[in-house]
Structure formats: structure tokens, C-alpha cells
Amino acid sequence: MRHAMCMRGHRIVVLAAALSLGLVSAAPAQQAAEPAPVKIGIITFLTGPAAAPFGIPGRNGAEVIIEALNAGKVPAPYNQVGLGGAKIEAKYVDEAGSTAQVVTEYRNLVQRDKVDVVVGFVSSGSCLAVAPVADELQALTVFDVCGTTRIFEEKPRKYIFRVNPHATMDNVAAARYVLNKLKTVNTYSGINQNYAWGQDSWRDFTLAMKNLAPQATADKVLFPKLFAGEFGAEISALLTSNAQVIHSSFYDGDLEAFIYQGGARGLLSRTPIVFTTGETSLYRVGAKLPDGVMIGARGPHALMAHQGPLNSWLWQAYTDRFSMPPVYPAYHMAQSLFGLKAAWEKAQAKKGGARPTTDEVIAAFEGIEVVTPSTTVRLAIGKGHQGVSDTAYGTYRFNKSEGKPELVDIVRYPAECVNPPADMDSVAWLEGGMKGAKCD
Amino acid sequence: MTWRNTLVGALAFAVVASAAVVLPAWLMSLATIALANALVVLGLIILWRAGLVPFGQALFYATGAYTVALLGRFTDLRDAVLFVIAAALLSGILAYLVGLLLARYRDIFFAMLSLAMSMILYGVLVKTETLGSTDGFHVESATFFGSALHGRTAELVLFWFVLAWCALAALVVSVYFRSVAGSLAVPVREREIRLEFLGISVNRLIHLKLIIAGTLAGIGGALAALAVEHVDPTMAYWTTSGGFVFVTILAGAGSIAAAFIGSFLFELVRSVAVDLMPGTWQIILGTVLLLTILFLPGGLGSVVTVGRRRLGIKTP
Incomplete structure (x- = not known):
């Protein structure tokens, strides 16, 4: 009995749902000439x-x-x-x-x-x-x-x-930009979220660094958990490190938390940092982000268009x-x-x-x-x-008089410089020495 | 009375199975996933009746799903029946092992410990970059009795396949509920010390419940993996477990049918809510849960019981 009654209810609900969906998705009447x-x-x-x-x-x-x-x-x-x-x-x-x-x-x-x-x-x-x-x-x-x-x-x-x-393009270009700005890099650190995006970003960045600056070694490799929101221990670790640059693919809440917490402890002004997706947060962090931080936008977009x-x-x-x-x-x-x-x-x-x-x-x-x-x-x-496509990286500067973020020292990289060729997987390309990259 | 319930249940499954032929494709794929998840809910109902709420049932769900995914990835096996049986065995064994510890705990300690177990698996999966970390990986399409299917036939056969497992599970669980071990659930919840005085080991009773619930969750996970054709660590995350508890509250522990209907309604409400209010659909979902708790504290399943009482029909 129990089953039978429930089944009837079940059918009515399906009908009701189907009806309401029908009403919602009903197309407006067609006009004569319009396709x-x-x-x-x-x-x-x-x-x-x-x-x-x-x-x-x-x-x-x-x-x-x-x-x-x-x-x-x-x-x-x-x-x-x-x-x-x-x-x-x-x-x-x-x-x-x-x-x-x-x-x-x-x-x-x-x-x-x-x-x-x-x-x-x-x-x-x-x-x-x-x-x-x-x-x-x-x-x-x-x-x-x-x-x-x-x-x-x-x-x-x-x-x-x-x-x-x-995403390979973003991290290869990040490596190129870092080396372009800092000239010599012997050690670098990374802080990325412990999930596929963070792991892949760090993998591509380190592989690109191996090709472009073979003498450089990774020092602190940090993978805090996704949306941890609190990076006290990681910031301490980075402050004790002699790395000349920090790579991070943080975004949103984690990025902003890291900027506030790292900024308060002087990390951001002490060590140059490259944020590969930092551009999405610029308008929210404003003056909290010190000048000189390197910013990517996953392409030559917005301020770098x-x-x-x-x-x-x-x-x-x-x-x-x-x-x-x-x-x-x-x-x-x-x-x-x-x-x-x-x-x-x-x-x-x-x-x-x-x-x-x-x-x-x-x-x-x-x-x-x-x-x-x-x-x-x-x-x-x-x-x-x-x-x-080509891509670009820039350096952050907060325009105090107008109260708006700016990117300066923009460097552009042609598509062939930062992307694998058509017949190659990105990791194979990076591991094989980025053959065929044309940057001029 | 019992044979009549079984007959009505069988009839209900037969009706749904034949209705599938005319169901639109989107509703059928929604129902397939809902039914797979209903098996997890069915397991939760078993534990719920004994007063136990695990917040880590996703552990077995993910184990089942990853069993199918890994078999497809590293072996040449493609048979759907074999996939599900392997998943059921593995998650059953895991439930036995985890149960050795879990069966000793009650209340919030049980809930938190089970949550911790599932988060261990989540952590391991996230760390495993070769399996795609949080992105997960593709599940190879299964074959049904030796033939690979495509398009509408594949969707239909998969739906029937999932339905068949649901029917089997419903039968097994109803037999279990009528057995001595199953009917001792309420005493376990209300006053377990009395059972101990009767010479019954409560821990063993709970251990058995954990194994049944874990196996059901494993089968559910395996079927979900076959339906979605993708697995990722979120399947082991505590919010997934929380989702199953949500559906259990919605369905209520009153009857076996409630697990299936509750799970289907949950998916349907969610899907309709996303359709109507793309940016604020959670409001609808939350309101539905709130109203259920306020007006149907026994869950959807209690509609039948309450209705019967009003009409003066004796509940079996």
C-alpha cells in the first residue's frame, strides 16, 4: 500500500515539474520575418x-x-x-x-x-x-x-x-617575466593551493624555470589546502627563505587573505612575487597590494589588452x-x-x-x-x-591620485614563445626543453 | 502483510521501469543519478533507525566510484555487473575494517570519526596527481553483458541496470528489517544497555549495520560513476556526506520507498531551483528542508503513515 501511494505522489510531482518547466521554457511567439x-x-x-x-x-x-x-x-x-x-x-x-x-x-x-x-x-x-x-x-x-x-x-x-x-602559457610566461625582471634567479619558492590547478601551475612553472634558468632551484614548495584562508605558518616559512622570487596561482579569497596577511608581515615588500591570476582581485585589494608585485591575467587582457x-x-x-x-x-x-x-x-x-x-x-x-x-x-x-594567443605580464602600481590599480612594465610574449607546438603535449614540450619556442 | 508490501514494491519498480521508455532523456539521466544516490540514503536509513548519523558515508561512495574508475583505467575489464560487484566487495571490506573502530562509538563521536575517515581518503586522492588530483578522471564506458551501447539505448539500459540494483537492495534491506538483527534497531537507539543484558552484543549489531550501509554506499558510488563517467575526490568530501544526510532528513527513516522518492525529489527540486533562480537556488533548497523539518519531522515517508492514521487504517 505504502509503495502504491508514494508512486502516485511521485507521478504527480513529475507532472507538476514537467508542467512548470514547460511554462518556463516556452518560447515566445515567432515574428514573421525574424530568423x-x-x-x-x-x-x-x-x-x-x-x-x-x-x-x-x-x-x-x-x-x-x-x-x-x-x-x-x-x-x-x-x-x-x-x-x-x-x-x-x-x-x-x-x-x-x-x-x-x-x-x-x-x-x-x-x-x-x-x-x-x-x-x-x-x-x-x-x-x-x-x-x-x-x-x-x-x-x-x-x-x-x-x-x-x-x-x-x-x-x-x-x-x-x-x-x-x-594554463601552460600562463606559467611559462610567468617564468619568462620573472627572469626578465630579476635578471638572475638562483632559488625560488612557490605557494599554491593543494588541488589540480595549484599543482599543475607549479609543475609548469618549475619545468619552465628548469629550461630558462637551469641553475635555479626550488626552495620552499608550499601547498596549503584549498580555501584555507589562513597562511600564518606558510608566511613564516617564506620569510625564513632566501628565495629571490615566489610563484603563486592563488585566486579570490585565498589570494586576498594571503595579500592581507603577507602584507602585514612585510613578506610582499621583502620578496618579489608573481601572481599568475592576480588580475581578478586588483580592484578589491587596491592599495593593500604593494607596488612591484608581478601580475598575470591568463592572457593579454583588461589592463594589458x-x-x-x-x-x-x-x-x-x-x-x-x-x-x-x-x-x-x-x-x-x-x-x-x-x-x-x-x-x-x-x-x-x-x-x-x-x-x-x-x-x-x-x-x-x-x-x-x-x-x-x-x-x-x-x-x-x-x-x-x-x-x-600572445600573452603579457605586468607589474602592479597603485595610482594614489586617481585611486585605481595600474599595471606597468608590461612585457608581451608571442603565442609561439609560451605555447607548445600543435603536435606536442605541453608537459612533453616543457620536459623536452621547449623546442621551437620563438620569442622575437 | 509482508508479501503484499513486497508485491507492491515489485510492481512499483516494474511501473518505473516501463515508464522509462517514455521519459524525456534529461529526466532519465537525473533519475539515474538520483537512484544511485538513493542506495547511499538507504544505508543511512539503516543506521538512522539505530540512532546513528554518519557524516562520512562518502568514504564508501567514493570507494565504489573509484573502484569502477580504476578498473576501467588499469585493466581490460569493462563489464558493468563485474564493476558493481567489485565495488560492493571492496567497500564492504572497507566498511568491515572501519567498522572495527566505528562500531564502538555513538552520537557525535560516531559522526565525527566517520567524517574523519572519509576526509583521509579525500586527502589521499587530492594528493594523487597521477589520478588528476581534484580534477578527477574519466570513467571508461562499461559494457552490458558483452555489448557496448550508445545514445538513447545506453541511457535506457543504464537506467534499468541502476533500477535493478535498487530493487535488489530494497528487497535485501526489507528482509534485513524484518530479521531479528534488523528489528533491534530501535532498542539500540533507545536503551542499548538492556540489549546487552539480554546477551546481545550491540557493537556487533552496529558493525553489521555499518557493513550493509557501506556496501550499499559503494554500490551507489559505482552506479553514479557509471552514470556520470567521471570521478573526482569531491565524492569523498564531507559536503557529499552532508548531502546524503540532507536527503535522509527529507526522506525520513520510515520506509524503504522514501529513500528512493526522497532522493529523486531532492535532485528534481535542485534541478528546478537552478532552472528558476540560477543565482539563488540554494534558497529554494533550504526552504524545502526547513519546511520538511517543521511540518514533516518524520520526513516524506511519514506522509503515508500520517495519512493512514487520519483515515483510520492500521499501519502494518
Whole structure:
């Protein structure tokens, strides 16, 4: 009896849920002349610790860009409305939760909401879990922000694209910039979060240092746990070390806690530090971060962007809307969306103006060169699915008179200088002496 | 009465199994994961009835999941049945070993010690860079009775596969609840010293419960790994254990069916909440739990019991 009654309740709930979902996702009535909208599902962290530094700026960037695209207000070469004239209908989803939940939400977007494209995933774990599902569901997916090199190195992926360059570039460029600024480095230390991002960042940095400064040795190698928030012991260890430079891939809460705690104990002014993703926090730490700290932005983004009408437009539109300048995750989102738009419109032009199918967009996407607000990206590696671009590092200076952060001594590195060639995995490239790197 | 309950249960599973043919794909994949998690909840219900709340059930969940993932990665085995049996055995053995210590503790000490155990596994997995650290790694697709499946068929077969394990587990647990060892749960919770005076070892009773619950969690983890095709250390993290306790509160320890329905509703509510309020969905989830605790302290399962009492039907 008990089972039967519960089963009836169960069915009613399923029905009710299905009904409510139906109401929510019901498309508005079509206007006669307008082409059907392109549905894009955008998954990023809207809640949790990765929301403030990555998720929210990415989401905000998407909002500004999609609104402007639909209104046809983005400067050339993206002045066509939406994607090839079809307006974009965006649906935002939270990436927080277990991997099972992320995969479920991804399936919901593709199978329930029938989106044409999914853009997003900040966490490398999410990207790795979603990649095989995307191939299975044959759903075009553009990874955004997540940096792991494993995506295309483990297996070629037909339906996945990543316009943003991967994380090897950030740490190779960090090593180059450190050596450029300090001339000679004999010992260096590292403080990175004890999880995949921190471990991978440190691995790439040390491998690059072995090639570029073979005499240098690692002194203190610290892996505090993720979101520890308290680094008293680590700061003491770093203060007793003679290392000439400290590498850190900290972000958000941990980065800010480390800046406040390390700043108070004089660590930041005593030893030069390179923060590979520090740019996302500059506006929040402001004057608390001493001048001279080396800052990366996972590409030549925001304060280090190449100037041009597209960059000025994004900077202005974002600042007007959110009364805060865009940080690099917003630029990453711009790369992903403009990459998709370029591929979509290329496929559409090839088809004589008719709406392209997923396979046609994929064919056009492979190996494409994309003009983005900060720089030009080429999908040169990962069998034409993974972007490479030049990158830049800068040195922090707080402009007291205007009360805003600045980056000076900006050094740019061409794509071939900091990225592995197309036929090589990044670790193999780093271990093999970074052969073929062209830096001039 | 008991044969009737079993019959109704079997019928319910048969209805769900045949309903799967018409379910939309997204709902089916959601239900697959919900059912896999329901096995963990079923194990928690066994312990809950004896007054024990473990905050470390993710230990066995992750063990089951990683067993499947590692077998796929380092051996040529691909058979789904074999995967799940291996996961059940390993997590059962682990539960036996951990139980040697855990069975002596009660209340908050039991909860904290079980949490500590799962965090040890979490720490080890995070340190293991060859297994992708926190990013985890891909689980090879399993074959079902020798054939590799794709697309809709694969989703359907996996759903039935998970459902079959759930049916088996429900049967075993209902037999256990009717056995002497199972029916002593309430005395264990209320006054265990009396049981000791009757010559019954409470620690052994609890040890057995831990092994059953651990094995169920291992099977749940294995099935979840097959459904998601990815494992990562978060599966062993305490928030995962907390999530299972959350669902147990939602479902209540009243009946076996409640574990499955509660787990499904939890996933559904979460998914609908994310759909409706992408940035603030936790408010909906929290409200649902709060309302459940306020108005249904016995969980969803108690709806049936309360309803029966109101209607004057005798509870079996």
C-alpha cells in the first residue's frame, strides 16, 4: 500500500515539474520575418568561492556582449545582429555543486532546453567531466576559463572548442617575466593551493624555470589546502627563505587573505612575487597590494589588452553597466562568444546565408583565427580546437591620485614563445626543453 | 502483510521501469543519478533507525566510484555487473575494517570519526596527481553483458541496470528489517544497555549495520560513476556526506520507498531551483528542508503513515 501511494505522489510531482518547466521554457511567439533565435546555455559559477573572481565577471561579460550583439551595437567585425542575424537567447546556469550535478545540468541544457550551443565551465574538473558527454550528445560546446591542458591532450574532441589558451602559457610566461625582471634567479619558492590547478601551475612553472634558468632551484614548495584562508605558518616559512622570487596561482579569497596577511608581515615588500591570476582581485585589494608585485591575467587582457575599437567598446560598456572595469574572465567570455560568432557566420556565409548545422559550425570553427577585444586568437593546437594567443605580464602600481590599480612594465610574449607546438603535449614540450619556442 | 508490501514494491519498480521508455532523456539521466544516490540514503536509513548519523558515508561512495574508475583505467575489464560487484566487495571490506573502530562509538563521536575517515581518503586522492588530483578522471564506458551501447539505448539500459540494483537492495534491506538483527534497531537507539543484558552484543549489531550501509554506499558510488563517467575526490568530501544526510532528513527513516522518492525529489527540486533562480537556488533548497523539518519531522515517508492514521487504517 505504502509503495502504491508514494508512486502516485511521485507521478504527480513529475507532472507538476514537467508542467512548470514547460511554462518556463516556452518560447515566445515567432515574428514573421525574424530568423529563429540561437539558444546558448551559459554555465559558470554563480554561487560559491569561484563566483566572485571568475563566474560573475564572466556572466556579466556575457550579458553585456549578448545584449549588444542582439542590438547590433558591437563594433566591426561583429556588427551583424546576434549570430548571423539570428538573435541570441541566453540561459544562465550555476556550475556550483558536485560533478554529477554539473553533468546533469549540462544534459538538462542540451536535452531539455534544446540549446544550440553551451558556453562555459570554469572548473577544470567540470570541463573534463563534460567533454565525453558533449561528444556523446553531439552538442557543440565552447569551454570558457577552465585551464587544464588535459582536455585535448587526452583525446581529440570533435564537439568541444576552447578559444581561451590553456594554463601552460600562463606559467611559462610567468617564468619568462620573472627572469626578465630579476635578471638572475638562483632559488625560488612557490605557494599554491593543494588541488589540480595549484599543482599543475607549479609543475609548469618549475619545468619552465628548469629550461630558462637551469641553475635555479626550488626552495620552499608550499601547498596549503584549498580555501584555507589562513597562511600564518606558510608566511613564516617564506620569510625564513632566501628565495629571490615566489610563484603563486592563488585566486579570490585565498589570494586576498594571503595579500592581507603577507602584507602585514612585510613578506610582499621583502620578496618579489608573481601572481599568475592576480588580475581578478586588483580592484578589491587596491592599495593593500604593494607596488612591484608581478601580475598575470591568463592572457593579454583588461589592463594589458591591445588597444582598439573592440576593446574600448567592451571596457566602456562593461564599466557603464556594472560600475567596475572588466577583469580577465569577462575577456575570456568575450573570446568564447566572439569565437563562436566568427565560426557560425563563416559557416553561414559558406552556406549562402542559410542557418548552419552543428557540423558545419564545427568545420568552420576548426583552426579559425578570431579577433577578440584584447588580442587575436588562433585555434592552432588540439587539432584546431584549442586557441593560442600572445600573452603579457605586468607589474602592479597603485595610482594614489586617481585611486585605481595600474599595471606597468608590461612585457608581451608571442603565442609561439609560451605555447607548445600543435603536435606536442605541453608537459612533453616543457620536459623536452621547449623546442621551437620563438620569442622575437 | 509482508508479501503484499513486497508485491507492491515489485510492481512499483516494474511501473518505473516501463515508464522509462517514455521519459524525456534529461529526466532519465537525473533519475539515474538520483537512484544511485538513493542506495547511499538507504544505508543511512539503516543506521538512522539505530540512532546513528554518519557524516562520512562518502568514504564508501567514493570507494565504489573509484573502484569502477580504476578498473576501467588499469585493466581490460569493462563489464558493468563485474564493476558493481567489485565495488560492493571492496567497500564492504572497507566498511568491515572501519567498522572495527566505528562500531564502538555513538552520537557525535560516531559522526565525527566517520567524517574523519572519509576526509583521509579525500586527502589521499587530492594528493594523487597521477589520478588528476581534484580534477578527477574519466570513467571508461562499461559494457552490458558483452555489448557496448550508445545514445538513447545506453541511457535506457543504464537506467534499468541502476533500477535493478535498487530493487535488489530494497528487497535485501526489507528482509534485513524484518530479521531479528534488523528489528533491534530501535532498542539500540533507545536503551542499548538492556540489549546487552539480554546477551546481545550491540557493537556487533552496529558493525553489521555499518557493513550493509557501506556496501550499499559503494554500490551507489559505482552506479553514479557509471552514470556520470567521471570521478573526482569531491565524492569523498564531507559536503557529499552532508548531502546524503540532507536527503535522509527529507526522506525520513520510515520506509524503504522514501529513500528512493526522497532522493529523486531532492535532485528534481535542485534541478528546478537552478532552472528558476540560477543565482539563488540554494534558497529554494533550504526552504524545502526547513519546511520538511517543521511540518514533516518524520520526513516524506511519514506522509503515508500520517495519512493512514487520519483515515483510520492500521499501519502494518
